[in-house]
Amino acid sequence: MxxxxxxxxxxxxxxxxxxxxxxxxxxxxxxxxxxxxxxxxxxxxxxxxxxxxxxxxxxxxxxxxxxxxxxxxxxxxxxSQGENEKKGTIIIGTVKGDLHDIGKNLVSMMMEGAGFEVIDLGVDVDTEKFLATAKEKNADIICMSALLTTTMPFMEVTVKAIREQGLSLKTMVGGAPVSEDFATKIGADGWSPDAPGAVETARRLTAK
Ligand code: B12
Incomplete structure (x- = not known):
């Protein structure tokens, strides 16, 4: 074995x-x-x-x-077992048009384990849903996952909408085709190639 x-x-x-x-x-x-x-x-x-x-x-x-x-x-x-002290609130989802959720679920589990409150919106999530939930829950970070090159542009749409509405929300992006360069280019606050790195990035972004 x-x-x-x-x-x-x-x-x-x-x-x-x-x-x-x-x-x-x-x-x-x-x-x-x-x-x-x-x-x-x-x-x-x-x-x-x-x-x-x-x-x-x-x-x-x-x-x-x-x-x-x-x-x-x-x-x-x-x-998902681990620290109890609440670190912050995270809204997570796979972007519009994309049904891949394994990596997103993994990030979600590890964020919970690290003490974040995680609200998982599932797959095929549009900008309006991300923003409405983030406002309602007074979230700290929106985490977006994409596995298709054709759905990655929706990340940029959400990042732009946050900026246009003047919201003090951080954004993190990830998924196999999403590179650090892409994250920087669209103005996301954080990126990671994997779930443990996503936790580290979220900790950094929410550190007071
Ligand atoms: C399983 C799978 C499917 C399953 C998904 C089931 C599910 N519930 O998720 C099904 C069969 C539904 C599927 C469908 C399709 N798929 Co598919 N799929 C895959 C496959 C084989 C594995 C993906 C996966 O789960 N990987 C494992 C997880 C753990 O890795 P991950 O998602 O990358 O996540 C890690 C990191 O990226 C990061 N991460 C992920 N999200 C986030 C978010 C944040 C914020 C951060 C910081 C980090 C982070 O952390 C994770 C853990 O370490 C990939 C191949 C691949 N190697 O990626 C193709 C792949 C993604 N699929 C592909 C394609 C083409 C499709 C279809 C279009 C096929 C078709 N003709 O219908 C459809 C699209 C459906 C849709 N609208 O979404 C292509 C995409 C090509 C491209 N360049 O866009 C790939 C790359 C296959 C290939 N080699 O061509 N697929």
Whole structure:
């Protein structure tokens, strides 16, 4: 049994096996971040690669996503337990037109674990919804996730709207195609390539 077996089970869409193996690895003391990065996330990269090469199609991506999500559920209590002192309020969602939510969910879990109050708006979230919720909840940061190059521009729309309305809200962006350069270009306050980095960035942005 190893983290590689978890990776293989995700690529083979074997939900029950993923759940059993993740449990075993946790019980045997393997670091949760290793299970995540080398097992679950690594497998999704391979799934994306196989899709690019025409070996996998959308149904295969979906089945692998289900297997990955099942593994993530096992890790959820470990990722979202932690500090109790409230750090700030975060509104998170995947932008309009985009249905990818695995990375967003991971960021959400780790933010909760770090003591932030997280309001997760789900997927296909438009600017109006982000802003209305942020105002209603008096949020500190809006976190936007995008996995499609075609949906990334919606991040800029939201950042601009915040500026135009003079709101004192910070913005963070992320997702596989979102680079630091892009984040800087659209005027976002924070960016990270992964969930632990997202937590660090949120801490920095909310530090008094
Ligand atoms: C699973 C998957 C799907 C699943 C999604 C299921 C779900 N519930 O999420 C399904 C089957 C639905 C799907 C559909 C499509 N997909 Co898809 N999908 C993927 C795949 C294989 C994995 C994505 C994933 O979950 N990765 C794992 C997570 C953990 O990584 P992550 O999201 O990047 O998140 C991490 C970081 O980016 C960061 N992060 C994420 N969000 C945020 C937010 C903030 C604020 C911060 C700071 C950080 C941060 O932290 C996370 C954790 O470390 C990728 C390939 C890939 N390698 O990305 C393709 C991929 C994204 N999909 C792709 C495509 C083309 C599509 C479709 C258009 C296919 C089609 N013809 O219908 C549709 C689009 C549907 C839509 N409107 O959204 C392309 C996108 C190409 C492009 N350049 O735009 C990819 C890259 C595949 C490929 N190689 O071509 N997909």
């Amino acid at each position: 190893s983290v590689q077996d978890i990776y293989d089970a995700v690529v083979e869409f074997d939900i029950d096996k993923v759940v059993a193996l993740v449990k075993e690895e946790v019980e045997s003391g393997t670091n949760v971040s290793v299970i995540l990065s080398d097992g679950l996330i690594g497998a999704m990269d391979e799934v994306g690669q196989r899709y690019t090469e025409g070996e996998f199609f959308v149904p295969e991506m979906l089945m692998a996503a289900k297997a990955m999500k099942a593994g993530l559920e096992v890790l959820k209590p470990l990722l």
